[in-house]
Amino acid sequence: MVSLVRSEFAPDAGATRAEMESLQREVAAAATWTDNFDFDPTTVGVGGDSAQRRLTEPSATPEAPLVAGVDQAFLDDRAVSVVVVRRGDEVVERAHAVTDLEIPYIPGLLAFREGGPILAAFEALSREPDLVVFDGSGRIHYRQAGLATHIGVALDLPSVGVAKGLLCGTPEDDVDGRPEGWRTPIRADDSVENAEPGEKIGHALQSRQYDSRPIVNPLYVSPGHRVSVDTATDLVGRLCDGYKLPEPTRLADAYADEVKRGLSA
Numbered sequence: 439m440v441s442l443v444r445s446e447f448a449p450d451a452g453a454t455r456a457e458m459e460s461l462q463r464e465v466a467a468a469a470t471w472t473d474n475f476d477f478d479p480t481t482v483g484v485g486g487d488s489a490q491r492r493l494t495e496p497s498a499t500p501e502a503p504l505v506a507g508v509d510q511a512f513l514d515d516r517a518v519s520v521v522v523v524r525r526g527d528e529v530v531e532r533a534h535a536v537t538d539l540e541i542p543y544i545p546g547l548l549a550f551r552e553g554g555p556i557l558a559a560f561e562a563l564s565r566e567p568d569l570v571v572f573d574g575s576g577r578i579h580y581r582q583a584g585l586a587t588h589i590g591v592a593l594d595l596p597s598v599g600v601a602k603g604l605l606c607g608t609p610e611d612d613v614d615g616r617p618e619g620w621r622t623p624i625r626a627d628d629s630v631e632n633a634e635p636g637e638k639i640g641h642a643l644q645s646r647q648y649d650s651r652p653i654v655n656p657l658y659v660s661p662g663h664r665v666s667v668d669t670a671t672d673l674v675g676r677l678c679d680g681y682k683l684p685e686p687t688r689l690a691d692a693y694a695d696e697v698k699r700g701l702s703a
Contacts, residue, residue: 440560440567443594444468449553451540458550462583465591466632471577474664475596477503477568483526483676502526503568505677507686508559508589510552510573511694515539517555518697521563521570522690529689533562534697545605546580549588556589569665570597571677571686575605576662576670577639578624581631586662597662598670599640600684604658606630609642613656618647621671624658641671646682654682 442448447465450457473479481502502525511518513536520534535558541551552574575584576599584605590597606629611622624640626633633639640660647654661670677684683691 440563440565440593440595442557442592444592447588447592448557449550449588449592451550451554453550455544455547458547459581462547462549462579462581462588463631465588466582469577469583469587469591469663471661471666472664473666473669475503475568479669479673479676482569482673504530504565505686506563506567506570507684507688507690508556508570508572509687509690509694510555511691511698512539513698513701517552518694518701519552519555519559520690520694520697521556521559521567522686522693523563523565523567524686524689531563531565532693533559533564534693535559535562536697536701548574549583549585552585553589553592556585557592560593567595569673570595570662571674571684572597572599572662573601573687573691575599575601575640575658576660577667578605578607578658578660580606580629582633582639584660584662586660590663594663596664598665598673599660599662600674600687601658601660602655604642607639613642613644615653616644616647616656618644619675620644620656621675623667624660638667640667643671643674645675645678645684646680657682 537555572586576586586599607624642656
């Protein structure tokens with residue numbers, strides 16, 4: 439079971455909007471946006487050179503960390519929340535929870551809609567991950583407390599947010615039509631509280647590009663907790679395996695759909 443470490447940060451869907459925003463400011467103040475984890479980031483990855491090194495030089499490379507992907511699917515007024523845990527290329531555990539949704543989606547307050555259901559899925563998990571990758575924002579958030587930050591701080595686990603759209607902040611460069619592997623900083627603007635103007639709070643990362651498609655939109659990567667801005671994007675880049683999404687959240691998305699189909703049958 440992976441339980442709350444900072445119970446005072448548990449998202450309360452019954453709180454007022456002002457109370458939710460106030461709690462987010464407290465979460466952001468408690469977050470650590472520097473690298474504070476026990477694993478070697480070069481051992482994070484799928485396939486490729488890192489896997490080959492582990493195969494050919496097992497004594498020279500530390501064991502790969504447990505990396506969890508978190509995602510959700512929705513069925514009527516219920517959330518299907520899942521966590522998929524991998525070590526290297528191997529899935530070592532999957533857990534899910536099905537819970538009622540208490541509030542609708544409100545931009546900037548996603549953790550209060552989905553945070554409780556996600557925490558329920560973590561409680562069904564037997565292994566504590568070394569790193570958690572969320573389908574949602576971290577520091578790229580109006581109060582620097584997106585889903586990855588909020589739940590990362592509440593569980594006190596190193597976490598990264600990977601969003602498909604940009605909630606706030608400004609890309610340093612135009613993001614359209616960029617080649618695979620390209621990145622540009624996301625800078626804080628007037629919409630981001632308690633950040634210096636122009637402060638780097640994440641990256642736009644072009645994780646995949648296809649010759650057959652004119653434009654694949656980038657991902658927006660930002661640290662949640664106990665990971666720096668640059669390391670967060672490096673880790674997500676290492677976790678992409680020929681798809682747009684990093685493998686942990688791609689597998690979590692597929693598992694959420696699998697559970698949902700079982701409930702609908």
